[in-house]
Amino acid sequence: MRIGLIGLDTSHSEIFTRLLNDPKDLHYVAGATITHALPVFSEDLPISKDRFQHYKEIVENKYKVKIVEDVEMFMHNVDAVLLATVDGRNHLSWLKNIIHHQKPIFIDKPIVMSSAEMENVMDLSAKHRTPIMSSSSLRYAESIKNINARDFVSGYIYGPLPQQDAMPGYFWYGIHLIEMIVALFGTDISTIQKEKYAGKYEMLKLSFSDGRQVMVRGDYEWHDRFGGVIHYHNRVETFQLWKDERPYYANLLVEIVNFFETCLSPVSLEETAAIIKLIEQINGLDEFGV
Incomplete structure (x- = not known):
């Protein structure tokens, strides 16, 4: 399975790519590979802007992920999406850009920044019949x-x-x-x-x-x-x-890969909405x- 990564501005972009793409890693998660990435970061958020170049170089050069700028080309070349930008303020707008492709989407924490936005996420998921999962890695810690x-x-x-x-x-x-x-x-x-x-x-x-x-x-x-x-x-x-x-990120990725394969999220959007509230x-x- 080919996974597309949106966001190269957080340690999660490196961790997810390493665990999925490096069979030699002690905690390697089989079944999917990150093949393409959109180089997204937030200019007005230092924790995003200041780390972007570092993680982009790792993902692109060490793990050979193809960096693409065009969203439609990106979505055409992947089977599922990790929406992993560190900035939760842009998750809903990115979701609106890609959800019509009807490919399963994992949205990293925070999924969105309000209950109103969360209601929008749930409406979009139902309207486009697109499964969405969001979960902290800690939920799956041993x-x-x-x-x-x-x-x-x-x-x-x-x-x-x-x-x-x-x-x-x-x-x-x-x-x-x-x-x-x-x-x-x-x-x-x-x-x-x-x-x-x-x-x-x-x-x-x-x-x-x-x-x-x-x-x-x-x-x-x-x-x-x-x-x-x-x-x-x-x-x-x-x-x-x-x-x-075993690191909890590896356990989370096992759940994500299974979600991508089955389109059945182990965490309901209703529970995620309760967390936001x-x-x-x-x-x-x-x-x-x-």
Whole structure:
């Protein structure tokens, strides 16, 4: 299967290409190859503009992916699309440019930047009969996949929460924390409280409709330590994603390739829409108790 990559402005472009295109890689994912890429980046977003040339050279020169400028030519030469620009603000516009080709599309996080845009995504998917999938790689981390938290009593989730003005609050890195929570505990959250601590981190208190609670700590300084503690009636379960033997990006790509082959997403757009709505609610909060 030939995959087209839109966006060369994020580490995901290098990681996805390496895992799919290099059979010698320890965590190689078979079944598909990235063959073409559209060299997309955002001029007004430093994390996009400043990294574009670096990742373009890797994808083009090391992995021999053909760089094309014409969207129609790009779509004609691929069977499925990874829409992986770092800038979630442009995902909906790119989707509108390609969805009429009716080829399965994976949209990297954040899928879009509002519930209104998400509704548009769902309408476009239905109208053009084009399957769409979006998921954080953390959902498929070994540590997460091996947990059945249905009978949890309470939980504590932690990880990085660096900020980007263009993708505020939990729309950028924080979306991974939210996706972990939804994957483990579901979306039946009734109340949310937030407290910020001296510009270093913030805490969320998520209360579910049945009274169970999950605390979330997001550190404003970036690091790779995602993890958590889950309490049950008679035991405690801990997990540390950075200690997993197999990288979660490889697990995600296995799911993506299967989605491209079957056109059946393991994560419904309805659940993705619930995640976007939850982020909007969190971003709209002020200090704890307000």
